[in-house]
Amino acid sequence: MRKILVTGGAGYVGSHTVLELIKDNFSVVVLDSLEAGHKEALGEKVTLEVANLSDKNRVLEIFQKHKPEAVIDFAAYLAVGESMDNPIKYFENNVANFVNLLEVMEKSGCKYLIKSSTAAIYGNPTKDSDIPWKESFTESYKPNKSALLEGKWNGAAVAGEDFFQRFIDHYNSIYSGRAELRLSPDEISKLRIPLSIYGLTKAIDEIVMKKYDEMSGIKSVALRYFNVCGADPGGKIGEAKPKPTTLMVLAIYQALGKVLELKIFGTDFPTIDGTGVRDYIHPSDLATGHLTALEYLEENNRSEIINLGTGHGSSVLEVIKAVEVASGKKVQTKNYPRRSGDPSISVADPTLAGQLLNWQAKYTLSDMAETAWKWHSENPDGFLRK
Ligand SMILES: NC(=O)c1ccc[n+]([C@@H]2O[C@H](COP(=O)([O-])OP(=O)(O)OC[C@H]3O[C@@H](n4cnc5c(N)ncnc54)[C@H](O)[C@@H]3O)[C@@H](O)[C@H]2O)c1
Numbered sequence: 001m002r003k004i005l006v007t008g009g010a011g012y013v014g015s016h017t018v019l020e021l022i023k024d025n026f027s028v029v030v031l032d033s034l035e036a037g038h039k040e041a042l043g044e045k046v047t048l049e050v051a052n053l054s055d056k057n058r059v060l061e062i063f064q065k066h067k068p069e070a071v072i073d074f075a076a077y078l079a080v081g082e083s084m085d086n087p088i089k090y091f092e093n094n095v096a097n098f099v100n101l102l103e104v105m106e107k108s109g110c111k112y113l114i115k116s117s118t119a120a121i122y123g124n125p126t127k128d129s130d131i132p133w134k135e136s137f138t139e140s141y142k143p144n145k146s147a148l149l150e151g152k153w154n155g156a157a158v159a160g161e162d163f164f165q166r167f168i169d170h171y172n173s174i175y176s177g178r179a180e181l182r183l184s185p186d187e188i189s190k191l192r193i194p195l196s197i198y199g200l201t202k203a204i205d206e207i208v209m210k211k212y213d214e215m216s217g218i219k220s221v222a223l224r225y226f227n228v229c230g231a232d233p234g235g236k237i238g239e240a241k242p243k244p245t246t247l248m249v250l251a252i253y254q255a256l257g258k259v260l261e262l263k264i265f266g267t268d269f270p271t272i273d274g275t276g277v278r279d280y281i282h283p284s285d286l287a288t289g290h291l292t293a294l295e296y297l298e299e300n301n302r303s304e305i306i307n308l309g310t311g312h313g314s315s316v317l318e319v320i321k322a323v324e325v326a327s328g329k330k331v332q333t334k335n336y337p338r339r340s341g342d343p344s345i346s347v348a349d350p351t352l353a354g355q356l357l358n359w360q361a362k363y364t365l366s367d368m369a370e371t372a373w374k375w376h377s378e379n380p381d382g383f384l385r386k
Pocket residue numbers: 007008009010011012013014031032033034035036037038051052053054073074075076077078093097116117118119225226227228229
């Protein structure tokens with residue numbers, strides 16, 4: 001497969017994958033609304049089509065014009081907090097627009113899809129042995145109550161179980177005329193695992209992918225990324241979000257004096273230093289993960305769901321230390337109580353990625369801090385150059 005269409009390719013993770021595709025001589029078309037992406041993140045060799053996945057006719061025209069052999073889909077909203085306040089916005093972009101993309105792929109005869117999924121699908125561990133997370137957890141664990149936290153429906157507060165039911169009812173009402181997209185009781189029980197609407201939308205997407213495999217032969221790989229941080233070691237691209245929410249970027253913003261203090265939520269977790277432990281992964285490692293997943297689809301013509309993580313956990317304090325070493329500056333922090341729903345530890349089991357894709361993460365936490373520091377300190381306003 002040499003011609004790839006990348007949705008959301010002008011965003012943070014997408015642009016790092018596009019860079020790798022171009023290095024590997026793929027012909028790349030990026031379809032991006034530029035709502036959160038930056039055309040400056042794309043090199044000259046990339047063809048950019050500014051379009052929104054909500055506009056099915058336009059997306060179909062783009063497919064007819066370029067005839068991609070495969071799609072890598074990064075386009076989504078991903079702010080967990082916002083998803084709890086505005087679930088319909090997340091339904092529309094992360095579920096309905098994704099179904100639009102699959103419909104267009106079906107019509108155009110495009111048979112391969114790589115999709116950004118997320119560790120947010122896993123929710124909270126039920127027992128210590130659930131960590132590191134294996135992909136099979138979401139197959140074997142069948143809760144009968146949703147783990148979804150309290151959120152808002154039409155602006156009014158709703159408790160988790162009610163929130164979940166309303167979201168599923170909304171899905172069913174939108175697709176009431178499409179029996180093939182109906183959710184079975186078994187599928188609904190899997191959807192009870194995530195804590196957030198964001199995680200739930202991605203869990204629905206994975207189910208929809210399975211349905212499109214069965215009904216249209218679209219073979220796909222869902223890649224469940226863990227916590228992404230770091231920037232292109234070449235220094236040309238990096239994360240450029242107007243309101244960053246990730247720990248490493250916020251620590252760097254504090255070191256740069258852009259925020260007053262870095263908030264640490266929870267110092268009494270049962271971890272090495274009391275702070276939460278997560279699996280951090282560099283976007284250039286994710287990029288090679290996507291390329292190997294493309295090869296896998298071409299060679300095996302088989303759908304998979306695969307974790308992309310390092311398999312190593314780092315605590316909040318370790319991330320801050322890595323930023324301090326990379327920047328040579330002290331990060332000012334303030335301790336706060338735990339946030340509801342934050343697990344103490346979330347780490348990937350990357351065995352399957354090793355077995356199926358022969359992929360392994362290369363970048364360390366220090367590499368992530370060094371590359372991110374280089375990017376943010378040289379480009380404090382992201383792609384808005386002086
Ligand atoms: N960044 C992370 O830590 C992380 C972790 C796990 C999973 N993911 C997933 O990876 C993907 C990319 O994340 P990111 O951090 O690069 O986000 P991002 O916001 O930087 O990139 C998303 C891109 O998609 C585009 N887009 C969004 N909706 C669109 C639509 N309807 N039509 C066309 N373009 C649209 C945006 O303009 C943007 O360029 C997302 O699907 C996200 O859920 C990210």
